[in-house]
Amino acid sequence: MxxxxxxxxxxxxxxxxxxxxxxxxxxxxxxxxxxxxxxxxxxxxxxxxxxxxxxAGIAAPGFHYAIVRRTRARWASAPSLAPLGSWPAAQARIFSRPKRTAPVLLLAMMAIPAGPRGGPGQVALAVAGVCLTLFSVISLSAAAVRVASEAARWLAPTTVGKWRFTGALIWRVAVTQAVALAVLTFLAGAIDLPQALAVGVPLAALYLAASLAMAIVAAFLACRRAGLGVSGRGV
Amino acid sequence: MDEPLREGPTSMDAKSRVLVVRGLHAGYDKGLVLSGVDLAVDRGEWLALLGPNASGKTTLLHCIAGMLAPCAGTIVICGHSLREDAMAAKGALGFGCAPESLPDLLTGRQCLEIYAAAKGLAAINDEVLALAEEFAFAPMLDRFVGSYSLGTKQKLAVLLALLGEPALVVLDEAFNGLDPGSALVLKRHLRSQVSAGRRGVLLATHSLDIVERYSDRAALLLNGRIAREWNRAELAALRAAPGEELEMALAAASAGS
Structure with missing residues (x-):
């Protein structure tokens, strides 16, 4: 009902x-x-x-979108912080689940100047793809910020330093965003290469830099609050 | 029948202090929760921390784990001040976090690998792998922590605390939600490790059976201070007495404060 x-x-x-x-x-x-x-x-x-x-019987909202893409039924040869990057990636998939993306997508599709005969299907599909990709890129930025404080608090009793922590947390976010923005720029280049190079590349680079800076600041602040990799706290 | 309490080690080396807390004051925005806590744990000793709800047990454990900065006082882990040499102090610490603090969006295997790497380990120690087997934890390794039951999360929290064979293990109500079989496995494991002098254990708990049967000492935290302590001889006397002696003693100590 x-x-x-x-x-x-x-x-x-x-x-x-x-x-x-x-x-x-x-x-x-x-x-x-x-x-x-x-x-x-x-x-x-x-x-x-x-x-x-x-x-599905899953407690957290959108939990089923944070899929484990690849399970490994054995231990890594050496423990690594790298899997920490999966955390913001999983959180981003929950952020950009269909329930969240649908309203944005709908508004974007309705904003296409279709005219009385309706817009070409390719244009509609392209707009949908761009919207979804941008939404996932922005979700990754938000997820990195959100996960930073939870992860720092969880790892606070360990000896990991803030640089290692920050690097492990954001590497996957950075790589995924860079790939997504490169694909968007490439697709835009297929329509109008000079325009894509002149506008798309600087915009993508600017967004990537801003997103990374935001994630790094969030991770450092989280480390400071949680006492991760910090000596001299308290009196 | 549970394994009976064994005498701890007697050598001077094994008796070294793994935790010293002196004059600890700590709290949150709303005010002080701890006001002058003094506490010590030796290697080869299991100290049970008792106290009513909201008495400050978790706050004290968070201070020891370096998650909360105290307002005053000192915390020394294996001779290293947590304030001045946090890395060395934390290197000797194994902290079992609350189940709700575990990352829901990572798998159990990822959690163990990340935590081991964060502690600077070259590999996950055999003790943890063996205990995971005893807990029947293997089928849960590649599932999201968010899908675990409370008991399974507790098992993971304990396994994380034991990574790297720390000299001091701090656990916050680690037996909550554990099935009786797994609880017995954990009690026996910790007891054997303590009795062998490999580590000291500080366990915040409401389980009086653990205090009576497995702990070497107990301390009651009340109104932000250690209100009463029971040493090994006193606990032995309580164990020998029939009925609800420890429960009565706790109630009396709480009422007296």
């Missing part, structure tokens, strides 16, 4: 918004009904597909 009422409520809100756009004259009658049909069909199919997840 909760699932049905929630989905119906969201569908109604979307249709009401589309109706406003229709009344404002930005959408013709047939386009509105095509959109309404597609949205209703999507809601029904999506609800049925997601139904089993409601009964």
């Amino acid at each position: 909760q699932v049905v009422s929630g989905t119906a409520g969201r569908l109604t809100a979307i249709l009401a918004f589309a109706a406003l756009v229709w009344l404002a004259g930005a959408l013709d009658r047939s386009a509105f009904f095509r959109f309404a049909f597609a949205a209703a069909a999507g809601a029904i199919v999506g609800s049925l597909a997601g139904w089993p997840l409601r009964h």
